[in-house]
Amino acid sequence: xxxxxxxxxxxxxxxxxxxxxxxxxxxxxxxxxxxxxxxxxxxxxxxxxxxxxxxxxxxxxxxxxxxxxxxxxxxxxxxxxxxxxxxxxxxxxxxxxxxxxxxxxxxxxxxxxxxxxxxxxxxxxxxxxxxxxxxxxxxxxxxxxxxxxxxxxxxxxxxxxxxxxxxxxxxxxxxxxxxxxxxxxxxxxxxxxxxxxxxxxxxxxxxxxxxxxxxxxxxxxxxxxxxxxxxxxxxxxxxxxxxxxxxxxxxxxxxxxxxxxxxxxxxxxxxxxxxxxxxxxxxxxxxxxxxxxxxxxxxx
Amino acid sequence: xxxxxxxxxxxxxxxxxxxxxxxxxxxxxxxxxxxxxxxxxxxxxxxxxxxxxxxxxxxxxxxxxxxxxxxxxxxxxxxxxxxxxxxxxxxxxxxxxxxxxxxxxxxxxxxxxxxxxxxxxxxxxxxxxxxxxxxxxxxxxxxxxxxxxxxxxxxxxxxxxxxxxxxxxxxxxxxxxxxxxxxxxxxxxxxxxxxxxxxxxxxxxxxxxxxxxxxxxxxxxxxxxxxxxxxxxxxxxxxxxxxxxxxxxxxxxxxxxxxxxxxxxxxxxxxxxxxxxxxxxxxxxxxxxxxxxxxxxxxxxxxxxxxxxxxxxxxxxxxxxxxxxxxxxxxxxxxxxxxxxxxxxxxxxxxxxxxxxxxxxxxxxxxxxxxxxxxxxxxxxxxxxxxxxxxxxxxxxxxxxxxxxxxxxxxxxxxxxxxxxxxxxxxxxxxxxxxxxxxxxxxxxxxxxxxxxxxxxxxxxxxxxxxxxxxxxxxxxxxxxxxxxxxxxxxxxxxxxxxxxxxxxxxxxxxxxxxxxxxxxxxxxxxxxxxxxxxxxxxxxxxxxxxxxxxxxxxxxxxxxxxxxxxxxxxxxxxxxxxxxxxxxxxxxxxxxxxxxxxxxxxxxxxxxxxxx
Numbered sequence: 001x002x003x004x005x006x007x008x009x010x011x012x013x014x015x016x017x018x019x020x021x022x023x024x025x026x027x028x029x030x031x032x033x034x035x036x037x038x039x040x041x042x043x044x045x046x047x048x049x050x051x052x053x054x055x056x057x058x059x060x061x062x063x064x065x066x067x068x069x070x071x072x073x074x075x076x077x078x079x080x081x082x083x084x085x086x087x088x089x090x091x092x093x094x095x096x097x098x099x100x101x102x103x104x105x106x107x108x109x110x111x112x113x114x115x116x117x118x119x120x121x122x123x124x125x126x127x128x129x130x131x132x133x134x135x136x137x138x139x140x141x142x143x144x145x146x147x148x149x150x151x152x153x154x155x156x157x158x159x160x161x162x163x164x165x166x167x168x169x170x171x172x173x174x175x176x177x178x179x180x181x182x183x184x185x186x187x188x189x190x191x192x193x194x195x196x197x198x199x200x201x202x203x204x205x206x207x208x209x210x211x212x213x214x215x216x217x218x219x220x221x222x223x224x225x226x227x228x229x230x231x232x233x234x235x236x237x238x239x240x241x242x243x244x245x246x247x248x249x250x251x252x253x254x255x256x257x258x259x260x261x262x263x264x265x266x267x268x269x270x271x272x273x274x275x276x277x278x279x280x281x282x283x284x285x286x287x288x289x290x291x292x293x294x295x296x297x298x299x300x
Numbered sequence: 301x302x303x304x305x306x307x308x309x310x311x312x313x314x315x316x317x318x319x320x321x322x323x324x325x326x327x328x329x330x331x332x333x334x335x336x337x338x339x340x341x342x343x344x345x346x347x348x349x350x351x352x353x354x355x356x357x358x359x360x361x362x363x364x365x366x367x368x369x370x371x372x373x374x375x376x377x378x379x380x381x382x383x384x385x386x387x388x389x390x391x392x393x394x395x396x397x398x399x400x401x402x403x404x405x406x407x408x409x410x411x412x413x414x415x416x417x418x419x420x421x422x423x424x425x426x427x428x429x430x431x432x433x434x435x436x437x438x439x440x441x442x443x444x445x446x447x448x449x450x451x452x453x454x455x456x457x458x459x460x461x462x463x464x465x466x467x468x469x470x471x472x473x474x475x476x477x478x479x480x481x482x483x484x485x486x487x488x489x490x491x492x493x494x495x496x497x498x499x500x501x502x503x504x505x506x507x508x509x510x511x512x513x514x515x516x517x518x519x520x521x522x523x524x525x526x527x528x529x530x531x532x533x534x535x536x537x538x539x540x541x542x543x544x545x546x547x548x549x550x551x552x553x554x555x556x557x558x559x560x561x562x563x564x565x566x567x568x569x570x571x572x573x574x575x576x577x578x579x580x581x582x583x584x585x586x587x588x589x590x591x592x593x594x595x596x597x598x599x600x601x602x603x604x605x606x607x608x609x610x611x612x613x614x615x616x617x618x619x620x621x622x623x624x625x626x627x628x629x630x631x632x633x634x635x636x637x638x639x640x641x642x643x644x645x646x647x648x649x650x651x652x653x654x655x656x657x658x659x660x661x662x663x664x665x666x667x668x669x670x671x672x673x674x675x676x677x678x679x680x681x682x683x684x685x686x687x688x689x690x691x692x693x694x695x696x697x698x699x700x701x702x703x704x705x706x707x708x709x710x711x712x713x714x715x716x717x718x719x720x721x722x723x724x725x726x727x728x729x730x731x732x733x734x735x736x737x738x739x740x741x742x743x744x745x746x747x748x749x750x751x752x753x754x755x756x757x758x759x760x761x762x763x764x765x766x767x768x769x770x771x772x773x774x775x776x777x778x779x780x781x782x783x784x785x786x787x788x789x790x791x792x793x794x795x796x797x798x799x800x801x802x803x804x805x806x807x808x809x810x811x812x813x814x815x816x817x818x819x820x821x822x823x824x825x826x827x828x829x830x831x832x833x834x835x836x837x838x839x840x841x842x843x844x845x846x847x848x849x850x851x852x853x854x855x856x857x858x859x860x861x862x863x864x865x866x867x868x869x870x871x872x873x874x875x876x877x878x879x880x881x882x883x884x885x886x887x888x889x890x891x892x893x894x895x896x897x898x899x900x901x902x903x904x905x906x907x908x909x910x911x912x913x
Contacts, residue, residue: 004751006744007743007745008742012470013747015739015742018739021644022644022739026757026760028637029637029763031782032635032636032767033767036768038765038893039370039786070792072791072792072893073894075864075897078883079884079887081895083883085882087876087880106892109792186873186877187873188869188870191870217324229599229606229870233597233599
């Protein structure tokens with residue numbers, strides 16, 4: 001049968017562009033229908049997750065980091081491997097201290113935690129891809145959150161008057177601040193978990209958190225941000241965090257409602273191997289609904 | 301053909317038959333699947349309010365029987381029933397309550413008696429539905445069916461029956477629209493009301509009685525949701541455009557009957573339908589308007605960011621990014637074939653302006669040209685001019701989207717806030733479908749093939765939208781289209797996945813099976829009203845625990861859930877700290893995208909902190 005016996009070829013020739021568009025729409029409809037039917041079958045299944053989790057467990061070593069890519073799959077990752085992701089690891093400052101990273105990924109996604117690291121192992125688990133990255137880990141010589149009890153905390157008023165804060169079981173309390181003045185805690189900063197020193201803020205005084213004899217390395221990594229989505233929405237103030245080593249300012253960081261979790265790495269290579277006093281000075285222009293969370297690590 | 305056959309054919313050819321079938325099919329589809337969709341947070345409050353509103357009618361009946369009907373109209377009695385959830389007008393909630401009263405399967409006087417917001421007695425019902433929530437949802441589902449019929453009627457003004465039927469199907473076969481169409485909320489009802497008012501306005505341009513009806517319908521829209529305030533604004537833009545030549549002649553157009561009617565009958569209908577206004581109309585209307593004009597900013601995830609504050613004036617990039625939300629969301633949520641057809645429909649209307657109405661290349665079968673010799677009047681204001689259907693549709697679509705894009709508009713988020721545009725997008729897509737059909741008909745010379753083309757193309761081009769909608773259920777809010785990459789693509793783009801805590805439903809059997817001995821359960825964003833309705837529906841056992849809402853209560857529970865929205869991350873971490881684990885006990889996911897996590901306390905509760913010295 002000839003095409004021209006049931007198609008008007010001249011009509012096609014007159015409106016080629018229109019017919020191309022119409023054919024495109026019909027083709028699109030077929031593709032979209034096919035995708036709607038097939039895409040659910042291509043999604044990772046519970047079986048895929050169990051297989052990937054078993055593969056991780058087989059090679060896991062304490063101190064490894066396990067991440068999901070994209071990060072929205074993290075609840076499923078924790079469902080299968082949450083026992084290997086303790087709270088301080090989930091609430092890490094960043095991933096620099098982890099030499100081995102397991103990444104369970106889908107659709108070719110890559111985790112920012114493993115960016116630039118060489119892949120040492122890859123396997124396919126259904127719709128999931130398991131990768132292990134290995135790289136030199138940053139050596140942490142001092143973790144300021146883990147060593148929070150070694151801090152001395154005080155409040156310095158505008159006139160220079162110093163009020164000392166006191167350590168009670170799991171926190172510091174300052175006379176002019178709410179009960180939980182400074183405490184190591186899992187915080188929600190920028191809708192992510194961060195195990196950090198939660199610092200309540202009030203009044204026109206500077207909160208000083210000071211650590212003596214800190215063994216310094218080549219850098220001092222400091223992360224900071226404001227805790228709690230509702231407080232970030234309610235408050236307006238900007239918190240300033242000043243970092244000093246042996247009285248010399250290394251730099252400042254600012255945390256506002258929209259700054260998220262900011263990590264800065266200060267160069268301390270000139271002081272590497274020395275034990276020095278590290279001081280954090282925290283001020284705020286409007287303390288209403290502000291809780292600063294900050295974490296720091298001295299690294300080699 | 302025998303006489304019977306002739307009669308049957310004539311009956312099928314009646315203009316109301318196709319829209320009726322479309323409406324029935326739509327409502328049937330929704331009734332078949334609504335049970336898989338959990339109870340939305342706001343919906344559960346409307347259940348409660350609807351039942352209370354019904355309570356007033358019972359009180360009225362009691363008062364009449366007691367010979368003191370005036371008692372039911374006293375301020376105290378009216379407020380005690382109608383004061384509930386008075387930030388929203390009552391029409392739909394009243395219908396929900398009425399439907400519940402008529403159609404639920406009554407075990408009201410048994411152990412569930414105390415779960416009702418009003419005193420209940422044994423009453424006779426027509427038990428159409430196994431679940432009480434379905435009885436509440438029934439009016440919304442019927443209204444969604446009516447919406448489909450209205451789209452068909454509207455589209456038939458310009459295009460053939462198959463293309464119009466296609467438009468009608470495409471109006472409901474949108475995952476987000478479908479999600480909202482079957483629940484006892486107001487977002488699809490107000491979209492349907494917007495179509496109803498727009499249709500009445502359109503017909504009023506040439507027929508006075510529709511001008512009167514326009515006001516009545518507008519009153520119903522006002523009594524549905526406050527979005528109705530914007531409807532006349534969009535219609536006014538079209539009206540001024542349609543009569544733009546009057547301005548050139550320095551003779552401003554007359555105020556048409558439809559607007560007079562909306563300004564007068566609309567508020568009267570609202571007042572009659574809303575008893576809460578009866579005793580203090582002015583201050584309470586002011587309260588209602590202020591509540592929505594000064595609305596707080598919601599939390600909403602868009603392109604990976606949680607939005608809950610307007611950007612500072614100097615943050616131009618963020619302002620612009622926020623303004624893209626309704627347009628990008630539409631591009632990512634409406635099935636792509638529907639969007640392509642709507643784009644084709646737009647081109648058809650654009651070409652129409654440059655062509656003569658008699659041009660047979662146009663697929664628009666009825667351009668409603670000005671009547672020869674007709675003169676415009678306030679009762680027939682469109683008699684002597686072209687009705688500008690393209691501008692009409694453009695305003696109906698861009699109006700709701702543009703409103704959400706304005707910097708002054710509070711951050712709402714959610715496609716639901718501009719669903720009123722979607723029926724008109726579907727009409728535009730229907731025009732595109734008519735264009736494809738016309739092209740195909742010109743190409744095909746075989747007569748038999750030509751005859752089946754309109755039906756075949758309508759089915760083919762509606763198929764992806766129906767398939768996507770079916771695929772998305774029951775998590776339509778988390779669905780994204782082919783462009784975005786489906787559920788997974790939407791999550792990777794950082795688009796909002798859900799709200800209202802409806803998604804807990806698939807986890808309920810697990811929750812029941814793992815109910816802790818202490819019965820202390822944290823339900824997060826699943827409101828107590830929703831938990832109660834799950835119990836009334838028999839999906840949760842009587843007496844199931846609920847420690848309440850709020851961050852400090854997480855630690856008091858032994859089983860807790862977190863609805864996964866970006867701004868709810870804090871509740872996840874509260875569970876980690878309280879239960880001393882990051883490991884959920886259960887996760888509900890759709891196509892691999894998590895929606896709800898459940899945590900189960902395994903260790904003893906954390907010890908109480910000693911009192912400070």
